[in-house]
Amino acid sequence: xxxxxxxxxxxxxxxILEEGKTSNKGNVSIxxxxxxxxxxxxxxxxxxxxxxxxxxxxxTGDTDILLVNTExxxxxxxxxxxxxVPLKANPDYIPLINGTNGMVIxxxxxxxxxxxxxxxxxxxxxxxxxxxxxxxxxxxNKQEATKPVTIxxxxxxxxxxxxxxxxxxxxxxxxxMPIATDDSPGYSAWDDTESVEQIKQxxxxxxxIILVYMHYGNEYSRSPNENxxxxxxxxxxxxxxxxxGAHAHVTQGIEMYNGKPIFYNLGNxxxxxxxxxxxxxxFVEFDVVNENVTANVYPVYISGYLPQFMxxxxxxxxxxxxxxxxxxxxxxxxxxxxxxxxIKNSTE
Numbered sequence: 001x002x003x004x005x006x007x008x009x010x011x012x013x014x015x016i017l018e019e020g021k022t023s024n025k026g027n028v029s030i031x032x033x034x035x036x037x038x039x040x041x042x043x044x045x046x047x048x049x050x051x052x053x054x055x056x057x058x059x060t061g062d063t064d065i066l067l068v069n070t071e072x073x074x075x076x077x078x079x080x081x082x083x084x085v086p087l088k089a090n091p092d093y094i095p096l097i098n099g100t101n102g103m104v105i106x107x108x109x110x111x112x113x114x115x116x117x118x119x120x121x122x123x124x125x126x127x128x129x130x131x132x133x134x135x136x137x138x139x140x141n142k143q144e145a146t147k148p149v150t151i152x153x154x155x156x157x158x159x160x161x162x163x164x165x166x167x168x169x170x171x172x173x174x175x176x177m178p179i180a181t182d183d184s185p186g187y188s189a190w191d192d193t194e195s196v197e198q199i200k201q202x203x204x205x206x207x208x209i210i211l212v213y214m215h216y217g218n219e220y221s222r223s224p225n226e227n228x229x230x231x232x233x234x235x236x237x238x239x240x241x242x243x244x245g246a247h248a249h250v251t252q253g254i255e256m257y258n259g260k261p262i263f264y265n266l267g268n269x270x271x272x273x274x275x276x277x278x279x280x281x282x283f284v285e286f287d288v289v290n291e292n293v294t295a296n297v298y299p300v301y302i303s304g305y306l307p308q309f310m311x312x313x314x315x316x317x318x319x320x321x322x323x324x325x326x327x328x329x330x331x332x333x334x335x336x337x338x339x340x341x342x343i344k345n346s347t348e
Contacts, residue, residue, distance in 0.1 A: 024155060024290070025154060025155035025156055025208070025290050025291065026154030026155055026156075026290070027154060027287070027288060027289050027290075028064050028065075028153045028154050028156050028158070028209075028288045029062070029063045029064045029065070029285060029286065029287050029288070030063065030064065030065045030067065030158070030209075030211065030285070030286045030288070031059065031060055031063040031065070031066050031067070031100070031283065031284070031285045031286075032067045032068075032211070032213065032244045032263075032266070032283060032284050032285075032286075033060075033066070033067070033068045033069070033266065033269040033270075033283045033307075034069060034246050034265070034266030034267045034268050034269040034281050034282075034283060035069050035071045035246055035247070035249060035266075035267075035268045035269055035270075035271055036068045036069060036070055036071060036097065036269050036270045036271070037070075037071040037072050037087060037089070037112075037270065037271050037272070038072060038074075038089035038090070038093040038096065038270070039072045039087045039088050039089040039090075040087060040272050041272035041305070042089070042270070042271075042272050042305055043090070043093075044305075045304055045305045045306060046093055046096060048092070048093075048095065048096070051096065051099055052096050052099070052270050052306050053099030053307075054306075055306060055307060055308040055309065056099075056283075056298070056300065056307050056308070056309060057099060059283075059285055059296075059298060060099040060100050061099065061100055061101060062100070062101060062102075063100050063102055063285060064100075064102040064103065064153055065100075065102055065103050065104075065105065065151065065153075065158070065160075066098070066099055066100040066102065066103070066104045066105070067104075067105045067107060067160060067211070067213060067244075068097060068104065068105070068106060068107065068269070069107045069110060069213070069215065069246040069247075069269075070097065070106040070107065070108060070110075070113075071087060071110055071112045071271070072087040072088050072089045072112055072113075072115070073087075073088050073089070073112070073113055073114070073115060073116055073120040073121055073123065073124035074088070074089050074090070074091040074093070074094055074123065074124045074127045074128065075088050075091070075116050075119070075120040075123035075124055075127070076090070076091065076123070077116040077117070077119055077120050077123060079116060079117060079119070079120075080115060080116055081114065081115065081116060081117040081120075081175070081176055082112075082114070082115040082172075082176055082177070083176075085115075086112075086115035086116065087112045087115050088115060088116055088120065091123070091124075091127040091130075094127055094128060094130075094131045094133060095131055097133060098131075098133070103134065103151070104133055104134070105133075105134045105135065105136060105149055105160060106128055106133055106134070106135045106136075107135075107136055107137050107162040107213050107215075107246075108121075108124070108125075108135055108136065108137040108138040108162065108187070109136070109137030109138060109145070109162045109163055109164040109187045109188040109189075109213075109215050110137070110164055110187070110215045110246075110247065111164070111168075111169055111172075111177060111215070111247070113137070113138050113187060114138075114176070114177055114178060114186075114187065118178070118185050121138055121185065122185075125138070125139070134149050136148060136149050136160065136161070136162040136188070136213075137162035137163070137164070137187060137188045137213075137215075138180070138185075138186070138187045138188065139180060139185065139186075139188075140180075140185050141180055141181065141182060141183055141184065141185065142180040142181055142182055142186075142188075143182075144180070145180035145185075145186060145187060145188040146161075146163070146180070146188040146194075146195070146198065148160050148161045148162075148198075148202065150202075150207070156208055156209050156288065157206050157207045157208055157209070158207065158208075158209045158210075158211070159202040159207040159209070159210045159211070160210075160211045160213065161188075161195070161198065161199065161202075161210070161211070161212045161213065162188055162212075162213045162214075162215075163188050163189065163190040163195055163212070163213075163214055163215070164187055164188065164189060164190065164214070164215040164216065164247075165189075165190050165214065165215065165216035165217075165227055165228070165231060166179055166189040166190070167227055168216065168217070168218070168247075174186075190214070190216070190231055192230075192231075192234060195234075195235070196234050196235070196237075196238045197238075199212065199235055199238035199239050199240055200238045200239055202239065203238070203239030207239075208241075208291075208343055209241050209288065209343055210239055210240045210241050211240070211241060211242055211243075211244065211286075212232075212235045212240045212242070212243045212244070213244050213245075213246070214228075214231060214232070214235075214243060214244070214245045214246070215245070215246055215247045216228050216231060216245055216247060217245060217247050217248045217252060217264065217265050218248065219247065219248055219249055220248060220249060220250055220275075220277065220278075221248055221250070221252070222250060222251070222252060222323055223252060223253065223264075223323045223324070224245075224252050224253070224264040224265070224324075228245065228252075228264055229255075231243075232245075232255075232257065232262040232264070233257055236257050236258055236260045236262070237258065239345070240260065241260060241293070241343050242260055242261050242262070242263070242286065242293075242295070243260075243261075243262045243263070244262075244263045244266065244284060245262075245263060245264045245265045245266070246265060246266055247265065248265040248267065249267060249268055249271070249273060249275075249277075249278045250265065250267050250277050250278055250280075250281075251265060251266065251267040251280060251281055251282060251318065251322060252264035252265035252322070252323065253322035253323045253324040253325060253326065254297070254322060254324065254325075254326035254329060254337075254339070255324050255326060256326060256327075256328045256339070256341070258345075259341055259342065259345075260341060261295055261326075261339050261341065263284055263297075264324075266281055266282055266283055266284065267280065267281030267282065268281050268302050269281060269283060269300075269302070269307050270302075270305060270306055270307065271302060271305060272305045273302075278302065279301055279302045279303070280299070280300075280301060280302075280310075280318055281299070281300050281301075281302060281307070282297050282298055282299045282300060282318065282319070282337075283297075283298050283300065283307070284296065284297055284298070285298065288343065291342055291343050291344055292340065292341075292342055292343075293340070293341050293342065293343055294338055294339070294340050295337075295338070295339040295340075295341070296336060296337070296338060297319065297329065297336060297337030297338070297339070298315075298336055298337075299314065299315035299318040299319060299335060299336065299337075301314075310335060311335065312333060312334050312335035313335065314335065315331075315334070315335025315336060316331050316335045319331050319335070319336075319337050326339065328341075
């Protein structure tokens with residue numbers, strides 16, 4: 001059974017995704033967005049009667065799996081723990097995370113999930129589950145926080161991990177931004193040894209698509225730092241099919257490493273920041289056909305806090321200016337990007 005096990009309790013998603021492997025692997029699509037936040041000024045543009053994905057739903061609406069970085073706990077708590085920029089969102093808005101007819105996953109390993117403490121994290125997980133939303137990246141202990149979502153679809157065994165680079169946030173105490181331990185709640189922190197081993201085990205256990213969603217990098221930096229590069233390379237060397245990053249609020253470039261793509265930072269997706277540098281972004285759709293993948297890169301403007309496709313000229317300009325620049329990416333006449341690769345390792 002495909003299930004979400006990030007908090008130790010199973011959520012049956014059998015009605016959403018087809019289960020069981022077939023001898024011939026079929027087609028599957030996975031769409032990954034950047035930062036999504038429904039608090040602060042966002043309620044001014046949110047309505048339970050209108051999808052915030054409405055301008056991009058021709059891509060997100062039919063994807064099999066939609067993965068979003070949720071940059072707020074869904075809680076009504078008034079007890080902020082984080083002293084600066086604490087974010088939260090009304091649990092009533094949780095259904096708006098779902099912009100697809102398929103399955104949606106909330107990635108919670110980020111620097112805001114504990115803004116309202118452990119209580120806020122627990123509220124958020126409970127509220128996500130009440131709407132049938134799968135979640136990864138935070139939990140009652142390390143085992144729960146680091147456990148991936150696993151999905152069987154069209155003969156593919158898909159595993160999705162979510163980690164945060166804790167080295168970015170050393171100024172915060174463990175009480176403000178707790179790393180999950182064997183016996184205490186927290187977020188899933190990347191570990192060069194343990195995380196690598198998790199990815200290797202997923203590969204050894206038969207996962208042919210392994211996606212690692214990272215919360216890393218320096219905010220507002222247009223290029224990845226050394227730690228981002230190290231982490232991403234370790235993940236792919238361990239067996240990851242692709243690495244996707246969020247957190248910077250601006251775009252960072254794309255690298256092909258050992259035949260697999262690294263999208264260092266997608267930028268925002270639904271966010272209320274006023275800084276114009278945060279209004280240009282992209283999201284990625286992985287179209288898997290048997291063992292071949294086309295990663296479609298869609299440049300967007302964040303206009304009125306919501307994503308809208310760029311025109312061809314602006315899209316081409318954004319993709320051409322990314323750092324690092326990916327020579328393997330074709331920029332189409334529509335101003336989108338295409339990267340073709342195989343889910344197989346070069347040694348297979």
